[in-house]
Amino acid sequence: MIISTRALGHLLSRRAAAAPTRVTPVLTARAFADYNVHVEHGRGEWKTYGDIDQYKPGMYQIKCFNKISPIGLAQFPSDQYDIRTDAQEGNNAHAILLRSHKLQEEDVPRTVRAIARCGAGTNNIPVARMTELGIPVFNTPGANANAVKELVLCGMLLGSRRVIDGINHMKDLGQQGLARERVEKDKAMFGGQELKGKTLAVIGLGHIGSQTARDARALGMTLKGYDPGLSVQSALRLPRALELMDSITAAVSDADYISLNIPYIKGEGGTHGVIGADVISHFKPNAVLLNFARGELVDSEAMKEFLDAGDGRYVTDFPDDLVWDHKNAVVLPHLGASTEEAEDAAAAMAADTIRDYLESGTISNSVNFPSTSLPDRPEHTVRFTVVNKNVPGVLAHITETFGDADLNIIQQVNHSRGEIAYNVLDIATMGHEEVLSFKNVQEKITMLEGVLSSRVMYGAPGTGYAKNLDGEYFV
Incomplete structure (x- = not known):
């Protein structure tokens, strides 16, 4: 939202006439003047900005889809943030916070600067389209790692012993009044094996994979792992006893348990069906595959053939049309991150990420933008951020435009990722007139x-946001 004190007063007068009984806190004209920065462009109608009835001057508006943890939302100061819940309109939203909502482009107003998902996956967000629109998409890696890791360990136990079958059998005997009579005789039907001394292959050694490996080692298991994109930070979290392998097939060979912890990536060279017939052919006949990552990573037909052929097991946290009722499969209703603690942690991390971006331009945990940060803005400066296509010459034109406007760049950073580039520049305000206008320079740079x-x-x-919409200037 880019607006001057004069335009603000006009709009608020319109609002007061339409709803004279509504009392809304506003940022006063004096408060605006104290900033000594002028960014109003005086063009366009109110419909360009959004909904006048939903607009609260001097506040960031956050639109929430799904029920977001109150602990996470508490990270937003109430005097600076207008939080709109799932049932409320968010037509002037500056950022979107969501969990599992399937986000459509029409859910994203032109005013939106950022989107954050309270979770690791972002397959419910049109990330590629948001990148084209210059909107960073954030996630919360590691926030639910402990919750998922604990369920992976539970899955290992469920895959080792037919605990669920035994529970169901006792219910049947109880209904017949035969539980006490048959319990000792029938328990042999549900034998299994211990985890201690067995080999666990961890495919994907990020937050969840590394925590799974660490706790499995504490249970006395032998560890193998594979992760072609292993970072230094992740490597430091791994148990020293873990043997790194150079391929998935090398990791799963001779493994008693296989934990899948990799992201789902569509398209050529992606991970769709990465656990297919070729990889499964290297499984031990009684291997247990634990899939708490994504259902699409596993080829269901190949997995069914494996389960039909021997005593192998499949424990998954995702629906499967082929093996849902197989005697050697345990299918859970996506419970991995379904703990209060995980939901609180993910929402808090998402809120902090959004605040960092809106208030200082810092980018962390983005799935489509480069990680970027500058030190705190020095005194007597204005911070200017630019999102642009990652093509040659743009940065030079940006800095040249500041120079032509007699504006001095105190510090700056430029990072790129794929097709997108992001710039943060701190501009000196000293040596100018009492009110420094960015109206013209922002329009020139944006266009x-x-x-x-x-x-x-x-x-x-x-305030202070402008977009280049296919050659049309939006403020």
Whole structure:
């Protein structure tokens, strides 16, 4: 939202006439003047900005889809953030917070600067399209790691012993009044094996995989692992006893248990069906596959053939049309992160990530933008951020435009990721007139070829945003 004190007063007068009994806290004209920065462009109608009845000046608006943990939402200061729940309109949203909601492009107003999912996966968000629109998408890696890891360990026990079959059998005997009479005789039907001394192959050694490996080692298991994108940080979390392998097939060979902890990536070179017939052919006949990552990672037909052929087991946290009723399969209703603690942690991390981006331009835990940060904005500066296509020459044109406007860049950073680039620049305000106008320079930069959006950050929540919409200037 980019608006001057004069335009603000006009709009608030319109609102007061339409709803004279509504009392809404506003940022006063004096407060706006104190910022000594002018960004109003004086163009366009109110419909360009969103819904006048939903607009709260001087506040960031956060639109929530799904029920978000109150502990997470408490990270947003109430005097700066207007939180809109799933049942409320968010037509002027500056950011979106969601869990499992299947986000559509029409759910994203033009005012949105960022989207965060309270969880690790982002397959319910059109990430590629958001990248084209210059909107960073964030997730919360590691927030639910402990919850998922604990369920993986539970899955190992369920795959070792026919605990569920035994429970169901006791219910049947109880209904017949035969439980006490038959319990000792029938328990032999549900024998199994211990985890101690067995080999666990961990495919994917991120937050969940490394925690699973660590706790499995504490249970006395032998460890093998595979992760072609293993980071230094993840490597430092691994037990020293874990043997790193150079392929999935090498890792799963001779493993008694296989824990799958990799992301689902569509398309050529992705991970769809990565556990197929070729990999499964290297399984031991009685191996237990634990899939708490994504259902699409496993080829269901190949898995069914494996289960039919021997005493192997499949424990999955995702629906499966082929093996849901197989005697050697345990299918759970996606319970991996379904704990209060995980939901609280994920929501808090998502809220902090959104705050960092809106308030300082910092990017962390984004799935489509480069990680970027600058030190705190120095005194007597304005922070300017630019999102642009990652093509040659754009940065030079940006800095040249500041120079032409006699604006000095105190510090800056430029990072890129794939087709997108992100710039953070701190601009000196000293040596200028009492009120420094960014109106013209922001329009020139935003309308440069290759630029998608820009923000002027000077302390007024929700203001200073501009976009290049296919050659049309949106403010």
